[in-house]
Amino acid sequence: MFKREVFFSLVAVLLVAALVVVSFPAMAQSGFLSTATPQPSPTNNGGSATWEILNSTFESNFPNGFTFTLEATSTGGKIVSAAAIWRHSPVSSRTRRIATIDESGTQMTAVWERAPGDAVPQWAGVEYWWLLQDEAGNIYETPRQYDEYADNTRNWKRMESDDIIIFWQEGVPDRIGPMTIAAMERQRPFFEANWANPLGYKPRAIIYANFETWGEWSPGRGTVGGGIVVVGQTSQTWGATAQVYDPIIQPIEEVANDTVLHEVAHLYQYANGGTAGLRWFIEGNATFFELTSGPRIEQRVRRWAQAGTLPSLQEQGPGGREAYDVGYMFWVWLTETYGADAHRRVWEFIRSGRTQRAALETISNVSFIEMETAFRTWLGAVNPEVPTPLPTLPFFLPPTPTYEPTPSR
Ligand SMILES: [Zn+2]
Numbered sequence: 001m002f003k004r005e006v007f008f009s010l011v012a013v014l015l016v017a018a019l020v021v022v023s024f025p026a027m028a029q030s031g032f033l034s035t036a037t038p039q040p041s042p043t044n045n046g047g048s049a050t051w052e053i054l055n056s057t058f059e060s061n062f063p064n065g066f067t068f069t070l071e072a073t074s075t076g077g078k079i080v081s082a083a084a085i086w087r088h089s090p091v092s093s094r095t096r097r098i099a100t101i102d103e104s105g106t107q108m109t110a111v112w113e114r115a116p117g118d119a120v121p122q123w124a125g126v127e128y129w130w131l132l133q134d135e136a137g138n139i140y141e142t143p144r145q146y147d148e149y150a151d152n153t154r155n156w157k158r159m160e161s162d163d164i165i166i167f168w169q170e171g172v173p174d175r176i177g178p179m180t181i182a183a184m185e186r187q188r189p190f191f192e193a194n195w196a197n198p199l200g201y202k203p204r205a206i207i208y209a210n211f212e213t214w215g216e217w218s219p220g221r222g223t224v225g226g227g228i229v230v231v232g233q234t235s236q237t238w239g240a241t242a243q244v245y246d247p248i249i250q251p252i253e254e255v256a257n258d259t260v261l262h263e264v265a266h267l268y269q270y271a272n273g274g275t276a277g278l279r280w281f282i283e284g285n286a287t288f289f290e291l292t293s294g295p296r297i298e299q300r301v302r303r304w305a306q307a308g309t310l311p312s313l314q315e316q317g318p319g320g321r322e323a324y325d326v327g328y329m330f331w332v333w334l335t336e337t338y339g340a341d342a343h344r345r346v347w348e349f350i351r352s353g354r355t356q357r358a359a360l361e362t363i364s365n366v367s368f369i370e371m372e373t374a375f376r377t378w379l380g381a382v383n384p385e386v387p388t389p390l391p392t393l394p395f396f397l398p399p400t401p402t403y404e405p406t407p408s409r
């Protein structure tokens with residue numbers, strides 16, 4: 001999960017700061033643009049009976065949940081057991097609900113109701129099917145069907161291309177749709193070139209016009225506590241990013257050209273080895289896929305380098321905004337120095353189990369500290385030497401260590 005967080009001063013001023021929290025396992029899929037992974041047919045599906053589906057419906061009751069109904073018959077007698085099964089993306093786990101069955105043994109209803117810790121945003125995709133058993137013990141799995149968790153309580157617009165499905169609430173400027181689709185199309189070759197493993201599904205972007213709508217689908221989610229308000233989240237479980245549009249924080253052009261692409265890059269990270277680990281590595285990497293932010297970031301980071309305030313990437317490296325900015329420049333440097341395919345190769349090593357630093361060192365054949373010195377030199381840092389990490393002293397407790405202070409701002 002990813003959270004973009006905004007700190008509120010309670011005195012009424014909105015301020016700033018995009019932070020992101022992450023952690024994802026990996027998963028293999030095929031077909032860069034495929035919306036769904038074909039499912040193998042269950043063997044001996046239906047047993048010795050003949051099954052017939054007469055009617056199948058999915059109804060969204062957003063924000064409370066959704067309902068599946070099925071009318072089906074079997075030559076093996078009444079249906080005695082039925083469950084609806086669904087998932088929101090091919091890489092997410094399945095959920096199931098046991099259905100109630102009417103006396104005729106042909107009409108089934110299964111209901112999902114959201115609960116704390118079990119909620120998804122509106123417009124999440126729903127891939128669903130049924131598992132049925134008749135009186136004779138035959139078991140039948142119905143074909144997959146697709147729908148979405150529609151929010152019919154307010155006005156939304158939807159656009160879909162080969163790269164993405166975008167939903168935006170009334171109040172968000174309509175140009176978000178075509179702009180996002182154009183940005184994704186323009187970056188498609190960049191995504192394809194830089195990731196060995198495709199997503200295996202079409203990502204979704206859900207853009208909210210206000211915090212109330214965002215907070216509604218999962219009460220309490222909008223507030224983390226301590227005055228921190230979460231304004232967005234990206235999840236492999238939904239295969240989507242959900243973001244609140246706030247023109248004070250970010251113009252709509254940046255949402256389309258940068259934020260959505262950044263969040264989609266997090267989905268790719270998930271599919272290529274995961275997003276745990278160093279914040280500057282993960283956030284800088286997602287920023288690397290933004291379309292228009294690069295020149296602004298480069299200017300900022302080079303200014304820090306010239307002022308001698310460039311934070312070090314050793315240990316955990318910087319947090320906050322600096323993690324995004326310096327991390328981004330690191331990926332620019334890496335691909336300029338070790339070739340356009342360096343990104344892809346680094347992530348292939350990560351996917352095969354190497355740590356982030358080890359993957360980088362495998363590409364460069366030098367230690368990470370030497371890499372960082374070269375990076376800082378490339379940026380024009382007045383102090384290219386990296387503060388040396390404290391050596392490990394296994395035999396005795398060191399005296400109070402004096403650590404060369406990390407340059408900070
Ligand atoms: Zn991020």
